[in-house]
């Protein structure tokens with residue numbers, strides 16, 4: 001029996017693509033945090049001041065509103081992207097239809113990109129909540145499919 005975890009399988013190949021998109025976006029959040037820290041001179045650790053601070057009067061802080069917003073956005077990615085990738089692997093193993101699977105992966109990836117835009121700009125609520133719930137729904141749809149395939 002052919003393994004579903006091969007790039008020859010169009011479902012796995014789409015899953016690999018969209019997982020890489022959302023994981024790369026999550027990785028970029030660390031660099032974005034560093035950029036905000038440097039721009040706003042808001043370093044969390046005393047030892048960072050000697051390396052990056054423009055003025056010797058700069059003090060370490062963990063309360064800069066913009067830096068904390070990027071950090072919350074990053075954390076929210078971790079809370080949602082990691083479950084998507086793990087649940088997605090089990091979903092691929094159920095051998096779903098290619099059209100359905102593609103839609104689920106696309107919806108999740110789009111929802112996470114829009115969540116970041118809504119969080120960082122920020123856009124008025126409930127925009128961010130809607131993007132979050134859309135991605136959450138996509139992951140839970142896969143959970144439903146997995147459970148249905150088993151029982």
Ligand SMILES: N[C@@H](CCC(=O)N[C@@H](CS)C(=O)NCC(=O)O)C(=O)O
Pocket residue numbers: 072073075076079128129132133
């Ligand atoms: N850990 C999240 C759980 C709920 C959630 O993810 N809510 C979405 C829509 S309101 C969100 O963007 N929360 C903001 C955040 O995680 O910083 C929280 O504390 O809010």
